Amino acid sequence: MNFFRKNLEETVNAFNNLLEQGDAYITVKKVRKENGIKSTDRSKLIFYSRSLQHLVRRNKLEENGAKKPRQYKIVASQKITIDDVYP
DSSP states (O other): OOHHHHHHHHHHHHHHHHHHHTOSEEOHHHHHHHHTOOTTOHHHHHHHHHHHHHHHHTTSEEEOSOTTTTOEEEOOSSOOOHHHHOO
């Protein structure tokens, strides 16, 4: 299993949990907290950032316009699976 798919799965799981909670926006910090990752794990944070950008390209999220911290608005109204976003 490659690193991107593994981290994308973790991001999708965090996305689905935040969607259940009714959050309208998602950030790397929210994904990190959902997965219990420390803020010092920069490698993991970069993977989460790339995963969120991938979800933007797949039309599941849209950029809010804020650059720091980068926020994404949740567009999808129902849960997504890894197969929906990673061929």
